[in-house]
Amino acid sequence: MIHSCSERKMITWSLCLVFFLSYSVLVFASPAKNLCRPDQRDALWDFKNDFIVQKDDRLSYSNPKTESWRNNTDCCSWDGVRCYLQTGNVVELNLWGSFLSGPLRSNSSLFRLQHLEILNLGSNPNLYGNIPSSLGNLSYLTDLVLSDCGFTGELPDSMGNLNRLIDLRLYNNKLHGNFPLFLLNLSDITQISLSSNNFIGSIPSSLFLSPSLVVLELSGNNFSGLLDIGNVSSPSKLRNLGLGRNNFSGPILGSTSKLVSLKDLDLSFWRDSLNFSIFLHLTSLERLDLSYPNTRIMVDLDLFSHFKSLWDLNLSGNNLKISSTLHFPSPIYMLKLSSCNLSHFPKFLQSKTSLSYLDISANQIEGQVPEWLWRLRYVDISQNSFSSFEGPSDVFRRSGRQPNSTMFFLGSDNLFTGEIPRMICELVNLQTLVLSNNNFSGFIPQCFKNFNTTISVLHLQNNSLSGAFPQESIGGRLRSLDVGHNRLSGKLPKSLVNCTQLEFLNVEDNRFNDTFPFWLRSLPILQFLVLRSNKFHGPVSYPQDSMNFSKLRIFDVSQNLFTGVLPSDYFAGWSAMSSPVVYVEAIVHMLVFQNYHKSVGLTNKGSNMDLVGSGFRIYKTIDVSGNRLEGDIPQSIGLLKELVVLNMSNNAFTGHIQGHLLATTAFCSFKGEKFDSSSMHGPGHIPPSLSNLTNLQSLDLSRNRLSGTIPPDLEKLTFLAWMNFSNNMLEGLIPQGTQIQSQNSSSFAQNPGLCGAPLKRSCSEGAEEARKQEKENEEKEEKDQVLSWIAAAIGYGPGVFCGFVIGHILSSYRHDWLMRIFRSFA
Secondary structure, eight states: OOOOHHHHHHHHHHHHHHHHHHHHIIIIIHHHHTOSOHHHHHHHHHHHHTOEEOOOTTSTTOOOGGGGOOTTSOGGGSTTEEEOTTTOOEEEEEOTTOOEEEEOOTTOGGGGOTTOOEEEOOSOTTEEEEOOGGGGGOTTOSEEEOOSSEEEEOOOGGGGGOTTOOEEEOOSSEEEEEOOGGGGGOTTOOEEEOOSSEEEEOOOGGGGGOTTOOEEEOOSSEEEEOOEEEEOOSOOOOOEEEOOSSEEOSOOEEEOTTOTTOOEEEOTTOSSOOOGGGGTTOTTOOEEEOOSOSSOOEEEGGGGTTOTTOOEEEOTTSEEEOOTTOOOOSOOOEEEOTTSOOOSOOGGGGGOTTOOEEEOOSSOOEEEEOGGGGGOSEEEOOSSEEEEEOSOTTGGGGSSSOTTOOOEEEOOSSOOEESOOGGGGGOTTOOEEEOOSSEEEEOOOGGGGGGTTTOOEEEOOSSEEEEOOOGGGOOTTOOEEEOOSSEEEEOOOGGGGGOTTOOEEEOOSSEEOOBOOGGGGGOTTOOEEEOOSSOOEEESSOTTSOOOOTTOSEEEOOSSEEEEEOOTTTTTTOGGGTSOOOHHHHHHHIIIIITTOOOEEEEETTEEEEEOTTHHHHOOEEEOOSSEEEEOOOGGGGGOTTOOEEEOOSSEEOSOOOHHHHTOOOEEEETTEEEEGGGOOOSSOOOGGGGGOTTOOEEEOOSSOOEEOOOGGGGGOTTOOEEEOOSSEEEEEOOOOHHHHTSOGGGGOSOTEEESTTSSOOOOHHHHHHHHHHHHHHHHHHHHHHHHHHHHHHHHTTOHHHHHHHHHHHHHHOOHHHHHHHHHHO
């Protein structure tokens, strides 16, 4: 058959297409079946097993990728892993936000992945330790992200071997040392982010001469000395420059004329006088932070009006001059003018329809809150002198924007009076409402239910609000509720039980008349519970059940009418007070609380104090003072090794536990150990387990009916700076440790049997012998209790009866070998 020329061409093209498709299948499809190399899979699997995963569903980015890995599958298909198709080598490992916990060791299998080009372990706050020098062996790396972790120490010099590095992000760690000079030799580097660490020393001027550098973030360190930008001879590619929150001194040296691409500039908290005019030619600036300079001078806002692209401006902490005729042409979106000595709203703001975020807090602005503010999404007018809100109830229909615009409204520390305005109820997308420290009166509006599906932070403390708290105002997204220091009455709203994200609850100094809210135990992440100074009454222990507040850091039920005893296992499930704070949890609650809470009142070292700022993370407190509690101080208090403040004063702790309570066998579990708490009662002594509280700083057991001696091991508590044992029935020699002897004698007063310094009453020889005998009796009693716990645990499986029989036998003989075995597990 004779084919025409066009037919022959068609056949040729068809054959070529078939050949190409066949080749593609061979090259791409076949290896993909089993692309992963065994040595690469083994290295990844070993790396996975080096860490535990501490998942936290409260964070939106929670995605523990390694949990989805399966050893019998292709590692190149694992979440966060990318391989080179032709070789099967792993070239990218991205475990950002995977909640890895543990140190990155120098012999980690990670460093067997020799062909890695991209390594991202960022946002793993519990990843800690020094950055290993072995990292320098990954010579193919172009992108290294270790930001938002817990790394410490200096950067290893071996990182200078990473000569292909383009992107280096190490911000928000605890790294220290001088500026790493090896970075100057990385000719292709485009991003260096070292902000929020502890680096020191000066910055070499040659750094600014790097021809490829686009992002340089050094803010939030301790860099010092003169800052010399140098004389850049050609237009720089630098777009982001962060130098704020350091210790630079003197004027900025060098020429900025070539920084023509700069869009983001941070010079906040500048220690010396700053001549900003050297940056006025940078007309492409989009973000500018000149907040809180060390030297406050008058700054004319008109100076910034020629930045046509500026959308984020922070001038907080400056003495600001604003002309009434100011025209601001840029499409400003975020404006921060906190602490600028303003006495009125800048008029130009009303015409800025692009404005969405306004912080004008800590000024001296008086009068009414202008109605046009409701069109903004974020409004902070706190710490001013506002007295009312402008506009009638239909203000939203006239404001030019739908009432669902405002999502964050902060109006604390003003002079507002009267009822909370109903116009706030129209903010149906409201997430944060803070009206603390004003003089609002009347009821909490029922119409707050309009935003109960969106509200996350509701703070109304320090007002004069009265009546019951409306149940309908509580929504499932609530994370923080503070209505302390008002005149609210009635019962605590049980709708709080639906708030599974609730972390903070403060109702102190109100008139609530209710029993203890045991149903709060079901809230999985409740960290702060403050019920002090109300009329709560009844027992604080739940019959035949333990009080498992696993996340609780602050427990304050003082100055109420609570009665009854605290079972010996009462604190056994309070694990957050028994171990150091988890770093990721610290991040979460600091974000939620530090920005909105001015303070929470606590009693510490015998005085009232306000817990502020980082105290929400550091302090772990139990305060049950000023109630009518009786019986023993629970032995399980000794499990709370991270406790900082313990106040059990002004109660009736004696040890006389009523018979029907002793008959109840309550088992509890703590770290896998079971014990019978019914046996842990004694003659009203101070429990020796208090000596386990190695972080305790303040201890108040005054005004009870405690007898016996002060446990001598308390002298080992080196952080214990304040204590009060006064007004009890204690006796014997006061322990002689430095911390105890430094106390005022009033801390031990009104105990007729106590003797020794700091009291002037000396101990006789007979009293000292009695003290020794008392200590021996306490040790014997502890052994009896330990053996009873073992017996109860044994009996729990085959039968409680058999357990008590075995317990009787063990208690009768008390073999030393058994005690040693038990202590090895305790």
